Structure formats: structure tokens, C-alpha cells
Amino acid sequence: MLTDFVLLGLWASLATAHGTVSGVVADGVYYTGYSLNFQYMNPIPTTAGWSIPKDQSLGPLTPDQFSSPDINCHVSATPGQTSVAIKAGGQLELQWTPWPESHKGPVMDYLANCNGPCETVDKTTLQWFKIDGVGLIDNSVQNGKWASDVMIANNNSWTVTIPADIAQGNYVIRHETIALHEAGSQNGAQAYPQCVNLAISGSGTAKPDGVVGTALYKATDPGILINIYTTLSTYPVPGPTPYSGAVSLSQTAPPAPTASATGVPAL
Ligand SMILES: *[C@@H]1O[C@H](CO)[C@@H](O)[C@H](O)[C@H]1NC(C)=O
Numbered sequence: 001m002l003t004d005f006v007l008l009g010l011w012a013s014l015a016t017a018h019g020t021v022s023g024v025v026a027d028g029v030y031y032t033g034y035s036l037n038f039q040y041m042n043p044i045p046t047t048a049g050w051s052i053p054k055d056q057s058l059g060p061l062t063p064d065q066f067s068s069p070d071i072n073c074h075v076s077a078t079p080g081q082t083s084v085a086i087k088a089g090g091q092l093e094l095q096w097t098p099w100p101e102s103h104k105g106p107v108m109d110y111l112a113n114c115n116g117p118c119e120t121v122d123k124t125t126l127q128w129f130k131i132d133g134v135g136l137i138d139n140s141v142q143n144g145k146w147a148s149d150v151m152i153a154n155n156n157s158w159t160v161t162i163p164a165d166i167a168q169g170n171y172v173i174r175h176e177t178i179a180l181h182e183a184g185s186q187n188g189a190q191a192y193p194q195c196v197n198l199a200i201s202g203s204g205t206a207k208p209d210g211v212v213g214t215a216l217y218k219a220t221d222p223g224i225l226i227n228i229y230t231t232l233s234t235y236p237v238p239g240p241t242p243y244s245g246a247v248s249l250s251q252t253a254p255p256a257p258t259a260s261a262t263g264v265p266a267l
Helices: 002-014 036-040 147-153
Strands: 021-026 029-032 084-087 091-096 107-113 129-134 136-138 157-161 169-179 190-201
Touching (some): 107 157, 136 147, 147 157, 157 169
Parallel strands (some): 084 190
Antiparallel strands (some): 021 091, 107 129, 107 169
């Protein structure tokens, strides 16, 4: 009974919520991401998606939290306990729960090498390098056509290419949408970072430089403090310049996965 009651409360809060990455598809294979429901299960499912049980409202991080370790992988995040297998050069599709159309903004992806198993990594040591960043796509439509609109149009999903030249290893992907509908006032932007462990195989050697999560953004960055309800000629995607090996992919409707897996051990 108590469990039913808790779940009811949870569903009520989901009705007004924003989103999380519920699953990923790596080279055609589906892996579960994270769901708030997991904390009420026994045993709690083992997933490559990082756990964020305190994100009860599926809510955002605001610029006053950009200097908190929470900015790495969302509020009180703890590492996923398995990994998604993918080859360098492969494509990873990130599936969001239905994203609200009003939450317009950029979509970005970062990687950080765990230099060991990601299952036990200290998130404050992760050095993120950007592998993808798309913001305003068309300023001629009302309020603009944004990366978030493309994500919604493609089954609430976004596909990113893992750079082909990076060294084999265990990495965390930090996938993020920043909603700008209230970003015209200080502290109004809403960041939704989501993390998943990847076991990346390949023969590349590149070890791109990155920055720690707390160095990614500032509250006054021009892509963070911005009124999107004017005609913008350009939009500066927040955060560091993308890695030279980053691939700009044109998003298309993703094919259905051909298999599913729970996860693979760290490399
Ligand atoms: C669309 O997304 C849902 C999950 O959000 C997933 O179950 C479904 O397989 C996806 N459809 C395709 C064609 O990938």
C-alpha cells in the first residue's frame, strides 16, 4: 500500500515534469538508461545510465548550480553500474522521455575518460570534451527552430557520433539539453545533463583535453543568459569549443533497435 501511495505521488509529479534519458541505442542495440521508478524496485536494476533518484520532478539544474558537482551528471548522481558497448566511430542514440516543446534550446554531448572503470569514478575528476553541440537551427520561424525541436521531431531522441580517433577505454557520455524558455532572466536557464557509461573499443590514440564539470558554464555566458523571444541572428552554444574530431551529424528519425542488452563490463 505504501508503495502504491509513493508511486501515485511520483506519477502526479511526472505529469508536470521535463525529462530524463530513458534509454540509449548503441549501433542498433538498446540499453535501459535510468528511470526514477528504479529506486522503488527490489532489486534495483543495474544500468549503464547514472542514477539520479533525487531528481523527483525530472527537473533542471539552474545556473546557481553550475559550480556544484551536480552539474556533471545531474542532482546527486551516482555512476551507472554497467556500460554500453560501442565502437569509436559508432553512433549512439539517446532517447528522452517526451520533451516539452516550450523547452527550446541547445543539445550537447561531452565525453570524459574514466581512466579505469566508470562504475567507481569520482565525478569531480571527469574532464569533459565536447563531441557535439547544436543550438539555433533556423531563426526565421517564431521563437526559432532549435536543436530541442529536432530532438522532439525524431521520437524525442538525439544521435551522436563517437569520434573515430579516440583511444579505447571506459568513458562517460554527458548528454545535455539546456532549456532557454526562461533564460532571459538571471538564473532562468535550465540544464538537464544525463550521463551514461560507455565501453568504447577501437584502435584510435587521441586523448582530447577536457574541463571539469564545474568549469563548463557560467551564469552570464551569452548562451545561458539570453532572451530567446526576440529574433536572434546567432546563438553561441555554451561551453567549450568542440573537439577537432567531433562529427556534426544531421539528425534523422532513428530506426527501431534490432536487439537489446543490459550492459557490458568495463574494458
Ligand atoms: C521511440 O522512443 C521510444 C522510447 O522513448 C522507444 O521505445 C521506441 O523504440 C522508439 N522508436 C524507434 C523507432 O526507435
